[in-house]
Amino acid sequence: MTKIYKPSSYEHISSLKPRFISRVDSHQDKSITFSNKIVPDKDDSALKTSIIYSQGSDIYEIDCALPMGGSNEPKPENEYGDAFAAVEKKPLSAKWIYSGETVSKMEYLGNSNETTLVAMSKNGSLAWFKDGIKVPVHIVQEMMGPATSFAAMHSHVRPNDLAVSDFGLSFDSETIVKSQASGSAEESILKVIDNAGKPSEILRTIRVPGTTVAHTVRFFDNHLFASCSDDNVLRFWDVRTADKPLFILSDPQNGRLTSFDASTVTNNLFVTGFSTGVVKLWDVRGVENATTDFTNRQNGEEPVQKEIANFYHSGGDSVEDVQFSYTSPYEVVTVGGSGNVYHWDMEYALSNYDEEDTSNLPQDASEDLQTQSLKFVHTGGPRREAKQRGKKNIVSWHPVVDGYIATVDDDSLVSVYKPFTVETEVDEE
Amino acid sequence: MSQNKGRPSALWRRSAPSLYHHISSFKPKFITRMDDVERLHKTITFRSEIIPDKERGLLTTSLLYSQGSDIYEIDCNLPLGSFYKDGKKGKGERIENKKFPDSKDGDAFSEVENKKLSAKWVYSGETVAKMSYLDDSEDSTIIAMSKNGSLAWFRDGIKVPIHIVQEMMGPSTSFAAMHSHVRPDDLAVSDFGLSENLETLVKSQANGSEEDSILKIVDNSGKPGDILRTIHVPGTTVTHTVRFFDNHLFGSCSDDNTIRFWDVRTSAKPVFSLTEPQNGRLTAFDTSQITNELFVTGSSTGVIKLWDVRAVEFATTDLTYRQNGEDPIQNELVSLYHSGGDSVVDVQFSQTSSSEFFTVGNTGNVYHWDMEYFFSKNDDDNEESTNVPVKKTTTSTVPAPEELQGQCLKFFHSGNNNRSTAKFGKKNTVAWHPIIDDLVCTVDDSTLVSVYKPFTLRDFDAFDE
Numbered sequence: 001m002t003k004i005y006k007p008s009s010y011e012h013i014s015s016l017k018p019r020f021i022s023r024v025d026s027h028q029d030k031s032i033t034f035s036n037k038i039v040p041d042k043d044d045s046a047l048k049t050s051i052i053y054s055q056g057s058d059i060y061e062i063d064c065a066l067p068m069g070g071s072n073e074p075k076p077e078n079e080y081g082d083a084f085a086a087v088e089k090k091p092l093s094a095k096w097i098y099s100g101e102t103v104s105k106m107e108y109l110g111n112s113n114e115t116t117l118v119a120m121s122k123n124g125s126l127a128w129f130k131d132g133i134k135v136p137v138h139i140v141q142e143m144m145g146p147a148t149s150f151a152a153m154h155s156h157v158r159p160n161d162l163a164v165s166d167f168g169l170s171f172d173s174e175t176i177v178k179s180q181a182s183g184s185a186e187e188s189i190l191k192v193i194d195n196a197g198k199p200s201e202i203l204r205t206i207r208v209p210g211t212t213v214a215h216t217v218r219f220f221d222n223h224l225f226a227s228c229s230d231d232n233v234l235r236f237w238d239v240r241t242a243d244k245p246l247f248i249l250s251d252p253q254n255g256r257l258t259s260f261d262a263s264t265v266t267n268n269l270f271v272t273g274f275s276t277g278v279v280k281l282w283d284v285r286g287v288e289n290a291t292t293d294f295t296n297r298q299n300g301e302e303p304v305q306k307e308i309a310n311f312y313h314s315g316g317d318s319v320e321d322v323q324f325s326y327t328s329p330y331e332v333v334t335v336g337g338s339g340n341v342y343h344w345d346m347e348y349a350l351s352n353y354d355e356e357d358t359s360n361l362p363q364d365a366s367e368d369l370q371t372q373s374l375k376f377v378h379t380g381g382p383r384r385e386a387k388q389r390g391k392k393n394i395v396s397w398h399p400v401v402d403g404y405i406a407t408v409d410d411d412s413l414v415s416v417y418k419p420f421t422v423e424t425e426v427d428e429e
Numbered sequence: 430m431s432q433n434k435g436r437p438s439a440l441w442r443r444s445a446p447s448l449y450h451h452i453s454s455f456k457p458k459f460i461t462r463m464d465d466v467e468r469l470h471k472t473i474t475f476r477s478e479i480i481p482d483k484e485r486g487l488l489t490t491s492l493l494y495s496q497g498s499d500i501y502e503i504d505c506n507l508p509l510g511s512f513y514k515d516g517k518k519g520k521g522e523r524i525e526n527k528k529f530p531d532s533k534d535g536d537a538f539s540e541v542e543n544k545k546l547s548a549k550w551v552y553s554g555e556t557v558a559k560m561s562y563l564d565d566s567e568d569s570t571i572i573a574m575s576k577n578g579s580l581a582w583f584r585d586g587i588k589v590p591i592h593i594v595q596e597m598m599g600p601s602t603s604f605a606a607m608h609s610h611v612r613p614d615d616l617a618v619s620d621f622g623l624s625e626n627l628e629t630l631v632k633s634q635a636n637g638s639e640e641d642s643i644l645k646i647v648d649n650s651g652k653p654g655d656i657l658r659t660i661h662v663p664g665t666t667v668t669h670t671v672r673f674f675d676n677h678l679f680g681s682c683s684d685d686n687t688i689r690f691w692d693v694r695t696s697a698k699p700v701f702s703l704t705e706p707q708n709g710r711l712t713a714f715d716t717s718q719i720t721n722e723l724f725v726t727g728s729s730t731g732v733i734k735l736w737d738v739r740a741v742e743f744a745t746t747d748l749t750y751r752q753n754g755e756d757p758i759q760n761e762l763v764s765l766y767h768s769g770g771d772s773v774v775d776v777q778f779s780q781t782s783s784s785e786f787f788t789v790g791n792t793g794n795v796y797h798w799d800m801e802y803f804f805s806k807n808d809d810d811n812e813e814s815t816n817v818p819v820k821k822t823t824t825s826t827v828p829a830p831e832e833l834q835g836q837c838l839k840f841f842h843s844g845n846n847n848r849s850t851a852k853f854g855k856k857n858t859v860a861w862h863p864i865i866d867d868l869v870c871t872v873d874d875s876t877l878v879s880v881y882k883p884f885t886l887r888d889f890d891a892f893d894e
Contacts, residue, residue, distance in 0.1 A: 172676070174677070192694050192695075196675065196677065203695045204695050204696050222650065222676075223629075223651070238648070238657055239694040240629060240648075240657045240658060241646075241657045241658050242697070243696065
């Protein structure tokens with residue numbers, strides 16, 4: 001642990017322990033995302049935006065003001081900022097409520113759409129919300145009563161293992177694909193759902209045999225998406241093709257595949273995370289080409305699919321979630337099982353990567369690569385205990401403002417921060 | 430005519446002389462000698478680029494013209510005055526421009542008239558049956574379909590296709606039926622439709638064997654030419670038309686007189702369907718790219734029907750007037766006809782107006798329709814509700830057929846004098862300009878290429894003011 005991390009200081013960090021109008025049980029599941037509202041406020045050189053925060057079945061919108069810094073050089077700031085000054089004293093009341101469900105993921109659609117927000121519950125149901133209407137305007141309800149075969153989820157044997165669901169939104173926001181366990185073992189289900197003409201209409205149901213849960217679904221463009229299942233296989237599909245993956249990526253080493261995310265900036269890059277703390281950067285074109293390339297293998301052998309580069313969380317901190325930045329093709333955050341948030345910059349790895357020449361792949365985790373790429377670690381303050389904290393959907397990039405991250409802790413502490421990263425010119429001298 | 434402009438009767442309108450804001454025609458000459466040009470299959474479409482040149486008073490656009498396997502680009506200089514829409518100029522000048530219903534041929538093609546054309550693109554060994562211009566696509570400029578259902582993507586500057594979806598049609602395949610002389614034209618029917626965002630293409634073709642036609646969903650974004658899915662349409666021999674409503678919903682029209690509606694994302698079953706067993710064979714249909722909801726069907730008996738896809742879908746789940754198990758009651762918004770039973774071979778919605786479309790008759794005549802009169806008559810109730818069109822057609826708010834016919838048939842282009850009585854009307858030989866209002870291009874069997882803009886009654890009204 002000598003010289004791996006650069007000094008962690010923030011360009012900005014603000015935290016808020018929200019207070020609520022109604023008494024709430026703060027141990028409920030939480031998730032967080034940003035809205036894409038931004039209102040520049042020239043006077044105090046801040047951008048007004050808002051955080052969408054869910055706790056149990058309630059969804060809150062928390063206003064926050066991000067300092068823009070203006071023309072000043074960014075400098076490390078040790079004091080906590082006052083992004084939440086306007087709402088600190090104000091108890092929050094729920095903007096939307098998804099009654100009877102626990103919200104596990106939210107995706108902000110913005111004002112150009114008919115609906116404002118899609119929320120997914122732990123059992124895989126989806127709800128669409130609209131500004132000004134507290135209850136969902138559309139629902140895709142998964143039957144999960146004790147009488148259905150999903151009752152397994154309500155048993156206390158392994159409820160959290162099976163209650164894994166996720167959804168991905170196509171780039172044009174017209175199609176949603178959601179994954180869920182089918183209740184019975186050895187099969188998970190993907191549903192292709194319309195979000196354009198008739199939101200919430202289920203267009204197609206795809207069964208993924210041989211898997212119990214597909215924990216992550218992400219789109220690469222308007223049509224291509226991938227689902228990541230507990231058999232450590234990423235399956236790539238096109239919403240328009242029949243019920244068979246276009247190609248697959250099987251990665252049985254490095255422990256369990258826990259998460260992946262596709263870059264919305266490049267359409268090609270994606271990152272996978274493993275329970276052993278390994279993080280891999282891939283090019284989807286390379287992965288696909290390898291499935292038809294027989295140079296180094298016989299027909300019948302597994303394709304040779306190599307990642308661009310791999311990295312690791314030190315101390316074997318398992319990867320719980322990965323998220324590509326919406327504004328930069330290089331920046332990625334990974335969330336560790338410890339609750340740490342790792343900021344990566346893939347520029348160094350990509351500068352040594354040529355999509356035409358894959359002979360030198362992968363770039364294995366070296367001290368050099370790791371130092372060049374790991375820009376920042378957010379440890380989330382002293383409130384943390386040693387127990388497992390990291391979860392999906394508790395860390396989120398701002399969709400528009402460069403570099404800002406929102407996180408929520410188990411004790412409902414909401415933070416926004418922008419890391420202060422030492423630029424590489426220091427190393428060059 | 431001037432005495433009629435105040436109170437034109439429906440009769441007058443129907444027998445309205447064909448006046449043009451502008452019409453230009455020419456017979457292209459070619460660098461290579463073409464034998465038997467008359468027998469080659471021809472299609473035509475517009476490119477969407479327009480260049481206004483105020484100094485010379487010209488509006489330049491270009492046509493894409495295919496003849497057999499060759500595709501030509503023909504520049505066309507239109508007089509700006511006939512197309513300048515707004516009244517920025519003095520009113521007098523505007524009226525002056527409006528004043529000439531041009532009865533003699535214009536000279537839009539004067540620059541190319543004496544120039545011998547050489548092919549811009551060649552789709553060797555195939556006969557181009559349809560072309561679609563890909564507006565602002567980075568990868569390719571046009572998609573061409575051959576008679577046997579193959580597709581080729583072309584790019585500016587490269588003479589040969591850059592992507593191909595080839596259908597095997599040799600004598601040794603089951604498609605050999607098409608090469609036999611028994612009924613080659615009947616089976617060699619294919620079509621394609623492009624989604625609104627141009628990312629997905631669906632093409633139809635005969636299977637070769639009877640009783641099964643095929644739809645193929647083809648990628649046009651990440652990997653153009655990649656066949657994503659093949660759908661069999663059982664019980665049909667040919668599916669002659671495929672059109673998209675938006676990015677996902679499309680309709681396919683087959684020879685069993687059924688339009689099947691599909692979503693590219695659903696599995697291989699239609700979302701809903703519309704069967705129209707009356708009025709002869711369904712021969713053509715087209716969707717409005719402006720409303721995403723309206724579509725028009727044409728039939729071999731000359732009947733034209735305008736539909737609302739929302740009402741068609743709603744009727745499939747509405748059990749008010751029928752038992753479960755009975756066929757749904759799907760009613761059109763309005764029904765029109767070609768006089769003299771001229772069968773409909775092609776219909777195309779305007780790309781600039783939600784109320785206009787043209788139909789092409791088997792005689793080669795082009796009929797221009799404007800449904801604005803019909804829509805204005807039906808404006809009184811709330812348009813929001815999706816079942817309103819159903820109600821309307823079952824009540825008597827629809828104007829009498831004669832009146833409607835007179836009010837909606839705006840114009841009629843009878844082609845050229847030198848047409849013979851042979852079967853002339855074909856698909857894809859008439860096209861709207863994608864940007865310039867009301868501008869249409871046509872090609873006939875004798876290679877005569879025309880562009881025209883009709884001079885309709887609306888213009889008389891504008892002239893009155």
